[in-house]
Amino acid sequence: RDFNERCAQCSEVNWGLTDGGRFYCRSCHNVTERTREVVNTDFITNSRVQSISKGLKKQEKTDGGCEWYICEGFQLVLKKQVEALEALGVCPQMKDEILCNFWRCYLQKSKQAYCKRPAGETVKALSVCESSTDVDSDPERPSLLHLLSLSESEGDLQTDCSFASSLSKVSESTSVYSGSVDGSLYLMKNQKEKLRMTMPMTLSFCYMALLWVREPITLSELLRFVVEGHIPYLNVFQHFPEKMKLCGLDLKIFCVESWPVYEEVFNKMHELAAFLDLPRFPDITENCFLHPDMLCMKYLMEANLPDELHNWTCRVVKKIGIGEVDFLTLMPGNKSTRKVKYDVLAAAVIVVVLKLLFLLDDHYEWLLSEFAEERNKNNTEVCMFYSGGPYFEFKKWYEVVKHSLDVEQKKLDEERAKYLWRCEKPLFYSVKNKSKVLKRRQMVVNLQNQFGKLSGSVQRAEKPNPSSFQLRWSEENTDGSCFHGHSLKGILQEKYGLLTAMNPDYWLCTVKLCNEKLCGHLAHYREVEFPQSYHFVLGLFSFLLRIQPSYIHDEVCMIEHKLFNKKLCKKLKYNTVLRK
Amino acid sequence: SSNEHKLNFKKSKEACLSYIQDALLQKQWKRAAEFLTCYVESLEKDYSREHIGPSEMIWRIGTEILWHHSQSSMKEFNCFMEQMKTLGVKRYLKVCLEHVFHLLCNGQIDEAYQNLSLAESWRFGEQTAIQDKEMKLIQAYRGLLDYCSWSKQKNILLEHGEDGFADLAVEQEMHGYFRKAAVNLKEIIKIPGVWDVFVKCYVDLLEFYGDHNEARQVLNEYAYNSKFPANPNAHVYLYQFLKRQGESKKSLISALKILHDIVPSHELMIDFNTMLQKSKKRKKRRLGLEVIFAALDYAGWKENAKAWSCLARQVKQIVISEKHLDWIKQEWNSRKDWWPAFHFSRYLAKRNWQENKSLSYEKALVAGILLGKDCKYFKYVSHQGCKAQLKRFRMLKKFVTRHNPVYLRISG
Numbered sequence: 001r002d003f004n005e006r007c008a009q010c011s012e013v014n015w016g017l018t019d020g021g022r023f024y025c026r027s028c029h030n031v032t033e034r035t036r037e038v039v040n041t042d043f044i045t046n047s048r049v050q051s052i053s054k055g056l057k058k059q060e061k062t063d064g065g066c067e068w069y070i071c072e073g074f075q076l077v078l079k080k081q082v083e084a085l086e087a088l089g090v091c092p093q094m095k096d097e098i099l100c101n102f103w104r105c106y107l108q109k110s111k112q113a114y115c116k117r118p119a120g121e122t123v124k125a126l127s128v129c130e131s132s133t134d135v136d137s138d139p140e141r142p143s144l145l146h147l148l149s150l151s152e153s154e155g156d157l158q159t160d161c162s163f164a165s166s167l168s169k170v171s172e173s174t175s176v177y178s179g180s181v182d183g184s185l186y187l188m189k190n191q192k193e194k195l196r197m198t199m200p201m202t203l204s205f206c207y208m209a210l211l212w213v214r215e216p217i218t219l220s221e222l223l224r225f226v227v228e229g230h231i232p233y234l235n236v237f238q239h240f241p242e243k244m245k246l247c248g249l250d251l252k253i254f255c256v257e258s259w260p261v262y263e264e265v266f267n268k269m270h271e272l273a274a275f276l277d278l279p280r281f282p283d284i285t286e287n288c289f290l291h292p293d294m295l296c297m298k299y300l301m302e303a304n305l306p307d308e309l310h311n312w313t314c315r316v317v318k319k320i321g322i323g324e325v326d327f328l329t330l331m332p333g334n335k336s337t338r339k340v341k342y343d344v345l346a347a348a349v350i351v352v353v354l355k356l357l358f359l360l361d362d363h364y365e366w367l368l369s370e371f372a373e374e375r376n377k378n379n380t381e382v383c384m385f386y387s388g389g390p391y392f393e394f395k396k397w398y399e400v401v402k403h404s405l406d407v408e409q410k411k412l413d414e415e416r417a418k419y420l421w422r423c424e425k426p427l428f429y430s431v432k433n434k435s436k437v438l439k440r441r442q443m444v445v446n447l448q449n450q451f452g453k454l455s456g457s458v459q460r461a462e463k464p465n466p467s468s469f470q471l472r473w474s475e476e477n478t479d480g481s482c483f484h485g486h487s488l489k490g491i492l493q494e495k496y497g498l499l500t501a502m503n504p505d506y507w508l509c510t511v512k513l514c515n516e517k518l519c520g521h522l523a524h525y526r527e528v529e530f531p532q533s534y535h536f537v538l539g540l541f542s543f544l545l546r547i548q549p550s551y552i553h554d555e556v557c558m559i560e561h562k563l564f565n566k567k568l569c570k571k572l573k574y575n576t577v578l579r580k
Numbered sequence: 581s582s583n584e585h586k587l588n589f590k591k592s593k594e595a596c597l598s599y600i601q602d603a604l605l606q607k608q609w610k611r612a613a614e615f616l617t618c619y620v621e622s623l624e625k626d627y628s629r630e631h632i633g634p635s636e637m638i639w640r641i642g643t644e645i646l647w648h649h650s651q652s653s654m655k656e657f658n659c660f661m662e663q664m665k666t667l668g669v670k671r672y673l674k675v676c677l678e679h680v681f682h683l684l685c686n687g688q689i690d691e692a693y694q695n696l697s698l699a700e701s702w703r704f705g706e707q708t709a710i711q712d713k714e715m716k717l718i719q720a721y722r723g724l725l726d727y728c729s730w731s732k733q734k735n736i737l738l739e740h741g742e743d744g745f746a747d748l749a750v751e752q753e754m755h756g757y758f759r760k761a762a763v764n765l766k767e768i769i770k771i772p773g774v775w776d777v778f779v780k781c782y783v784d785l786l787e788f789y790g791d792h793n794e795a796r797q798v799l800n801e802y803a804y805n806s807k808f809p810a811n812p813n814a815h816v817y818l819y820q821f822l823k824r825q826g827e828s829k830k831s832l833i834s835a836l837k838i839l840h841d842i843v844p845s846h847e848l849m850i851d852f853n854t855m856l857q858k859s860k861k862r863k864k865r866r867l868g869l870e871v872i873f874a875a876l877d878y879a880g881w882k883e884n885a886k887a888w889s890c891l892a893r894q895v896k897q898i899v900i901s902e903k904h905l906d907w908i909k910q911e912w913n914s915r916k917d918w919w920p921a922f923h924f925s926r927y928l929a930k931r932n933w934q935e936n937k938s939l940s941y942e943k944a945l946v947a948g949i950l951l952g953k954d955c956k957y958f959k960y961v962s963h964q965g966c967k968a969q970l971k972r973f974r975m976l977k978k979f980v981t982r983h984n985p986v987y988l989r990i991s992g
Contacts, residue, residue, distance in 0.1 A: 258588030416587055417595035418618040440624050443663060447620040447638065450660065454613035454649050 068179075068244045070186045071107060073254060074197050077236045078103060081206050084231045088466060090215050099209040105276045106205075110195060179245035187249055195275045198253070199233065200260040204269035206231075211269075211330065212281055216289035218343035219266060220545040221468065227259055227546070230466040235423035251427050262341075262547045270339055273332035284328035284342075291328065292317045295346035303350065303540055304401055304473045306392050306486045312353045313346075320562035322349075338516075341555065347541040348555030352563070354537055357491055357501045358394060362531040364503060369394040372490045392486035398536065400481045404471055405540060412543075470544060508564070509557045525553040593622050593634075600641055609649040616641055623667075639664040639675060647682065654686060669707055673699060673714035680721060689725065696722040716768055720778055723764025727781040730757035734788070758785055769798065772807040779817060787824075795821060803838070812846060815839040819848065829855055833864065840871050845878035853890045857897075866907055869894055873911045882923065883932070888942035895949050899983050909990050912950055916991065923947075924957035933964050941965070941972060948980030952987035 082095040180186075186196065195201075203226065207219050217225075226233045237246055237254045246254065273281075284290050296313040300306075317323040328340055358365040372391035379390070422444070428437040473482040493502050509530070510523040527535050527549075538549040545552070561568060596619045603612035619641075622634035646652045646660055661679040665672055676699035683692040699718045702708070708715070733754035740747050765782040769775050779802050786795040799821050803814035819835040836852045849871055856868030872891045881887050898904050912919075924947045932940040944961040951958065958980060965973025 257590075413595070414599065416592055417599050418615060419587075419592050420618060420621060421589050421592070422621045422624055437624070443667070444620050444623050446663065447623075447642070448617050450656065451613045451617040451620070451642070451645070454610065454645065454651060455617060456610040456614070 066243045067181045069182050070180050070250070070253060071197065073180065073237070073240065073244065073246075073250070074202060075103065076240055077199070077202050077232070077254075078205055080232045080236055080239055081202060082209070085206065085210070085217075088217075088225070088230060090210070090217070091213060094209050094213050094215070098212050099205060102205060102209060102276065106195075106197075106272070109276060110197075179247040179250045183249040183253065186253060195271060199256045200264050201268050201272070203233070203260055203265045204272055207265060208269050208273060211290075214282055214284065214288055214290065216468075218290065218295070219262060219341070220343045220547060223260060223262060223265065224546055225466055228464070228466065233260070234421065235425070238423050238425040246427070247431075248429055251429065255427060257421060262545075262551070266339070266341060270330075270332070273330065276332075278332045281330040281332070283325050285325055286323065288328075290342040292323055292342070292346045292349055295342060296349055298468075299346055299350055299541070299544065301473075301484065302469055302471050302544060304397065304471065304481075304483050305350070305354075306389075306488055307484050308486075308488045309350070309353055309357075312357065313349050316349055316353055316356075316559070316563065320559060322559070322562075338558075341551075343545055344547065344551055344555050345559075347545060347552050348559055351534075351537055351541065351552065351556050352559050355506060355534070357488070357503060358533075359503045359505055359507070360531055360533040360537065361505075361507060362533055364505075365394045365533055368491050368502075369396075375490055389485040389487045390480075391490040392483060392488055396480070397483050398533075400483075401471075401540065402536070405543060408470065409543060506564075508560055509553060511568075513557060513561055521550065522554040523557040525550040589625065593619060597637065604641070604644060607648070609645050612641070612645050613649065616645065633668075635664075635667045636671065639667065639671070643678070643682075654688070657682065658691075669704055670710075672702065672704070672707070673711045673718060676702075677714060677717055677721070680718075689728070693722065693725050696725065713771075716771065719764045720768035720775075723761045723768070724778065724781060726757045726761035727765065727785065730754055730761055730785070733757060758789070761785060769802065772805070772809070774809060774811055775802075776811070776813050776817075779814075783817065783821065787821075792825065796825075803835075810842060812839055812843045815842070816846075816848060829859070833859075837867075840874070844871070844874040845880060846875075849875040850884075850886055850890060853894070857890070857894050862904075865894075866904070869898075869907055869911060873915070876923070877915075883936065883939060885936060885939040885942060888939060888946065892942040892945040895946055896979075899949060899986050905986065905989060908950070912990055916950075920951060920955070924951060924955060926956040926960060929957045929960040933961055937965075937970075941976065944973075945976055945980070948976070949983065949986060950990060952991075953977075953980050953984050 078099060079095075082090075082099050086092055086095060203222065207222055210217050210222065222231070225231045232239070234256065237250075240246060286293060288294065293310075293314050296317070297310055300309055300313070314323075321327060322345065327337075328342070330340070331337065354360060358368060372393040373395070375391045376393065426434075426437050426441050428434045473484065475482045475485060491502050492499050494500075513522045514524070516522050525538075535549070538552050541552050542549040596615050600612050600615045600619065603609075603615065616638070619634070620638055623638065625634070642660055642664070643657075646657045658679075661675065661682075665675050665679075668675075676695060680692045680695050680699075683689075683695065696718055700715070700722060733750055737747060737750050737754060740750070762782065762785055765778050765785075768778050769782060779798065783795045783798060786792070786798070799814070799818040802808060802811075803818045808814070815835055815838050819832060819839070822832055822835055833852070833855055836848060836855075839846055839848060840852060853868045853872040853875075856864045856871060859865055859868070872887065872894065875881050875887055876884075876891060895908060898908060923943065929940070929944075932943060940961045944958050944965075947955055948958040948962070953959070953962075962973055962977045962980070966977060
């Protein structure tokens with residue numbers, strides 16, 4: 001059953017679970033009679049969940065393994081991930097109530113559990129980790145290579161080649177196998193309509209839950225935590241219990257060899273929300289962390305920009321209506337509204353504000369900076385104290401931030417090159433190559449030891465503590481490298497009682513937006529076509545959010561078109577500079 | 581597109597490799613080791629589609645690091661090499677061979693020999709046939725080491741011989757090494773290639789045991805068989821052998837002819853010119869002039885007094901006989917634009933005079949003939965020479981002045 005029913009008392013849809021396993025309405029605390037069978041999030045034995053077709057091997061196998069289904073594996077993964085999130089400080093309800101229910105709902109909708117198995121589907125796959133000589137030559141069974149080519153896993157496991165080639169030597173009629181019961185089935189059918197579970201999708205689940213609870217973690221942060229190792233993803237399967245043997249096609253499902261991409265996780269999450277028929281998510285209001293006003297404040301701080309800019313970001317947000325509850329709150333299944341990327345949106349707002357105030361055409365901002373420098377030279381310290389901080393100098397800011405950014409980027413690049421993808425748990429496609437795999441692993445460990453000793457004093461440091469801020473600037477620094485308290489007065493003027501920018505011009509990133517549905521982007525960003533300052537600013541946020549600059553560019557275009565809507569409608573065939 | 585940004589295993593390892601490469605180029609062995617530690621897990625992936633797989637990368641990079649790293653020992657190095665041998669059966673013999681080279685560089689001749697013997701006895705199905713070339717090399721190097729042992733025994737024998745000892749055991753051993761060495765060395769030089777060291781050793785053996793015919797045949801093959809790559813040393817070895825054998829000038833000259841064609845700047849050009857100058861045949865003398873001029877085109881010969889004296893002698897002889905001045909004209913034609921600055925500048929005149937009076941004498945003679953008595957070089961040197969009251973310089977001045985019209989005819 002779904003939990004979309006309205007409360008009998010207050011007509012709200014806001015359910016929680018009591019300790020006794022009953023539903024209660026959070027708004028009015030009305031307890032219903034409906035109960036939910038408490039499902040242990042730990043390893044589930046099969047008999048309860050699925051109907052099993054005849055002809056399957058006995059449960060306990062000689063190697064101590066047992067039967068397990070792919071979705072159980074994913075359940076374990078999710079459990080680990082949400083526990084990690086809890087350790088990061090996320091509220092505990094996320095695990096037991098939110099994510100749990102999402103998952104169960106998914107299992108039900110995708111007919112993997114809590115339902116009668118449709119008659120046509122018989123799970124006949126043999127888990128043959130112990131015997132590969134079983135010749136069950138069923139001509140209808142798809143060949144191994146066929147299966148491998150079908151699945152559109154995002155990272156091409158290059159072991160496919162050796163896997164396929166090593167197998168083709170064994171026998172044509174070897175049954176496809178996996179440690180799990182339904183591994184081959186999982187990969188085989190085109191389950192697009194049922195939204196087949198993948199590793200990146202586990203993060204979509206996490207993000208969805210985070211969004212529901214409105215935790216102050218953006219998607220880019222979540223993904224960064226994953227890469228930094230605070231949230232299990234890469235080698236989660238090593239935490240599967242011993243009895244769950246992982247081999248063969250399971251590897252294709254659970255062993256990823258690439259980091260998830262923002263777009264992918266984001267889009268999947270929305271697909272998922274629609275698939276689960278979820279209602280409107282809890283409102284994102286002004287007090288929410290994910291609201292552009294809040295995120296802008298955070299990013300302004302991180303980008304070492306003056307606090308005064310926040311007034312401007314709020315003004316832009318207000319003007320184009322992206323701070324509205326209805327705009328920001330997720331309504332699953334609503335295809336007409338553009339999906340909101342909170343972090344990218346906030347970053348884009350800041351970029352637009354910078355363009356408004358500084359133009360960023362590789363001339364004007366430096367000019368303004370010179371003026372500011374002059375004024376700063378002439379002012380005494382007392383003067384500065386009273387007028388609220390020195391004049392903000394774009395040039396100084398650029399130098400300071402670029403330096404830090406370069407240092408961090410270099411560190412990041414090196415980290416990426418030094419990343420270790422493998423873990424202790426050996427992976428093998430079949431028993432036949434188990435010994436080879438183990439030998440290789442041993443050699444790798446030996447070599448790592450040998451050369452590790454020669455690396456000098458550089459030892460792999462402990463994982464740094466997860467932090468929300470990647471760049472930090474302190475006002476206590478006397479070297480003037482913190483710009484938070486600097487003033488924008490040099491570039492502002494009063495007109496008709498309103499504070500406006502002295503900069504009268506603005507250039508649009510693009511005059512015409514692309515059709516996102518057709519080509520995937522609103523605009524196409526090529527570095528050479530834009531000013532260096534603009535590229536720098538995009539690069540800064542691209543680093544902070546760990547996404548491509550083109551995504552931020554898209555949002556900037558979107559914001560600009562909303563902002564200058566009227567003027568654009570009046571016609572502008574040519575790529576000219578607009579007057580505000 | 582989003583896929584460019586996507587960091588995956590393959591890209592991460594590619595980046596890792598480029599960091600290793602940078603570190604190696606800058607001789608930062610610690611840093612290279614650091615990144616190699618992260619790279620080695622590539623072994624667990626299949627790269628059969630790539631041109632060079634991770635196992636080969638690791639072998640080559642690891643060898644470099646261990647060879648140069650200050651904290652690495654020979655023991656570690658050997659241990660690593662043994663591991664690499666097990667990594668790729670298709671490369672087994674190659675790895676063995678390179679390991680042997682390193683051992684030899686480190687002076688561990690005995691270990692090298694053991695490794696070679698071990699490798700020689702390796703068999704692995706069809707791989708044995710595929711790696712036939714490497715096997716031949718291994719046998720050749722073992723032959724080489726056998727030759728070294730032979731050489732050692734020979735020296736012992738010679739010493740004892742002087743003392744009057746007849747050491748039978750040593751002699752037997754020596755002959756044993758000879759047989760082993762000869763068999764392997766003979767095999768490798770059959771295959772087209774550059775086998776200088778093998779050829780030399782083999783010829784040495786043959787000569788010692790008096791098999792001059794075989795030696796001659798081997799050297800001829802090595803020098804003249806078109807299947808073999810052009811190798812100046814082949815001709816040098818042949819020439820040296822013929823000289824040892826007391827062959828006629830004619831055959832000596834023909835041996836050096838090709839050397840002149842391949843390497844006009846070879847040091848043997850002096851010998852060559854000397855022989856050619858003395859020849860009765862006009863063609864040969866003409867060639868001699870060509871040879872010595874060609875040699876002096878090279879910067880490495882600029883201060884070679886012997887070469888200059890050869891040229892001076894021949895030029896002087898031509899001038900005095902007043903025959904074949906056109907030879908000089910022909911040779912000078914292509915050089916008159918740049919030799920003056922190259923050899924006969926005032927700066928060089930000063931320097932040559934200060935450093936090597938004989939050199940300046942010979943050069944001055946040549947300069948005086950080719951450029952006339954008023955050229956910078958000749959003027960300076962002869963002036964200095966006369967000032968120093970050296971007789972030959974006075975003679976030189978007289979000679980050049982007398983034959984000044986020659987210069988006009990040459991340059992005209």
